[in-house]
Amino acid sequence: MIKHYFFLITLLGFMGIMQGQVIMNRDHEIKQMVDEISAENIEKYILKLVSFHTRHNMSPQDDPVKGIGAAWNWVKAEMEQYIPASGGRLSVEFIDYKAGGENQRIPSEIELKNVVATLKGTGNDDDRILIISAHLDSRVEENTDYTSFAPGANDDGSGVAVILELVRIMSGYEFPVTIKFLVFTGEEHGLYGSSYMAGLARRENWNIVAMLNNDMIGNSSSSETMLNDNMKVRVFSEGIPAYETEDMARMRSFTSGENDGQARQLARYIKEVGERYVDQLSVTLIFRNDRFGRGGDHTPFCREGFTAVRITEFNENYDRTHKTPREENGIMIGDMAGGVDFEYVRKNGGINLATLANLALAPDQPGNVRIDISGLSNTTTLTWNKPEKGKEPDGYYVLMRETYKPLWEKKIFVKETQVTLPYSKDNYFFAVQSVDRDGHESLPVFPRPSRR
Ligand SMILES: [Zn+2]
Known part of the structure; x- marks a missing residue:
């Protein structure tokens, strides 16, 4: 109980509501895991990925040292090393799929492989799945050029390195x-690998709680504006969901829930939990699905109705993205390892790890969360059900914020599955999350209106 009060104080402190000291209450084990992430290992993985010369989707698959085939074999073998330490819970596989064809960016059909590592959960009746992803393929200016040196150190060697770590x-x-740790191919030619996996996950009805897609998380200096900053990272999240039924749209309009979709709840969660465990890094929430004119592997998952976001460096360097390596007027062009800030990748790996671990240790979300709209009242009554599967929560946090604020402002711990608060339901947004004794929170659930 005392612990929960500390959390509340911590959060209020962060939000600037309370002045004075900030208490950082961290789970010892999660902190230890975050501290194990090594910038040196990340550098080593990225240098190895660059050594494949190109990881273009149409590059050779049977060359032992060059091309995408050598790269996916190496990634798989690298992951397989950890099977013994996992006590057999870790398994690694290739997922084969077909990509390309007439009038497509890959002009004739080829077979590609995603690499998937699965760390099986120990909860017997728990079918929840968490996903972290990145893409293995690389490119230069001309996207049909499959022979030129395409190091892809940052795009997306940085994301793959974090997955391996x-x-x-x-x-x-x-x-x-x-x-599940997903390393996609086919990204640069139109999200082939992730589209295939999202479709597979939908057909097999995976219970995906969250997907964190990491694409370009290692560059900390901008081109043109010459900013240098490795203390900020962006999380992109969709507002109005790409997957929305008529019923969902009606409900969104009725509740004014356009800023409270699942992806946005996940984005806020990453900010709160990531900053709890990683020092010298702040998470900037970008309230859009992706950048202008560019896509990422989270999008096919959003389209299938899963909760997915994109994690990307704050400053991009366009001299180094999708460019053939060369030097021009003393400026380094191309996506070389020299352009990657390994310490920055380490920190970005930390927010991924903290989010995954905190979610993986948390109870499931409360079910059927509803807000009573049956009468006119200056109070708010919220009701929910205990999660059906997984561990029993110690209690729940009711989250609250003013309607124009981007982040949750108050976090109220309750033991029961109903609460009445002396705040008007018209003036605030609310959500409810489960929490265990050690403070691991589920994702928040935005309530549906109900009439008693
Ligand atoms: Zn990329």
């Missing part, structure tokens, strides 16, 4: 929830 660390720990 997290497989290494997390496979040594136990979580009730299953974690």
Whole structure:
């Protein structure tokens, strides 16, 4: 109980509501895992990825040292090393799929492979899945050029490096929830690998709680504006969901819930939990699905109705993105390892790990969360059900914010599954999350209106 009060104080402190000292209440085990992430290992992985010369989707698959085939074989073998330490809970597989064809960016059909590592959850009746992803393929200016040097150190060697580091660390720990580490191919030619996986996940009805897609998380200096900053990272989240039924749209309009979709709840959660565990890094929430004119592997998952966001560096360097490596007027062009800030990648890996671990240790979300709109009242009554599966929550946090504020402002701990608060339901937004004794929170659930 005391612990929960500390959390409340911590949060209020962060929000600037309360002045004075800020108490950082961290789970010892999560902190330890975050501290295990090594910038040196990340550098080593990225240098290895660059050594494949190109990871273009149409590059050779049978060359032992060059091309995308050599790269996916290496990623798989690298992950497989940790199977013994996991006590057999970790498994690694290729997922084959077909990409390309007439009038497509890959002009004739080829077969490609995603690499998938699965760390099986220890909770027997728990079918929840968490996903972290990145893409393996790389490119230069001309997207049909599959022979030129395309190092892809940052795009997306940085994301793949974090996945390898997290497989290494997390496979040594136990979580009730299953974690999947997805390394996609086909991204640069139109999100082929992730589209295939999102479709597969939908057909097999995976219970995905959250997907964190990492694409370009290692550059900390901007082109043109010459900013240097490795203390900020962006999380992109969709507002109005790409997947929305008529019923969902009606409900969104009725509740004014356009800023409270699942992806946005996840984005706020990453900010809160990531900043709890990673020093010298603040998470900037970008309230849009992605950048102008560009896409990412989270989008096919959003389209299938899953909760997915994109994590990306704050400053981009366009001299280094999708460019053939060369030097021009003393400026380094191309996506070389020299342009990657490994310490920055380490910190960005930390927010991923903290989010995954906190979610994997948390109870499931409360069910059927509803807000009573049956009468006119200056109070708000919220009701919900205990989660049906997984561990029993110690209690719940009721989250609250003013309607024009981007982040939750208050976090009220309650033991019961109903609460009446002396605040008008018209003047605030609310949500409810489950929490265990150690403070691991589920994702928040935005309530549906109900008439008693
Ligand atoms: Zn990319």
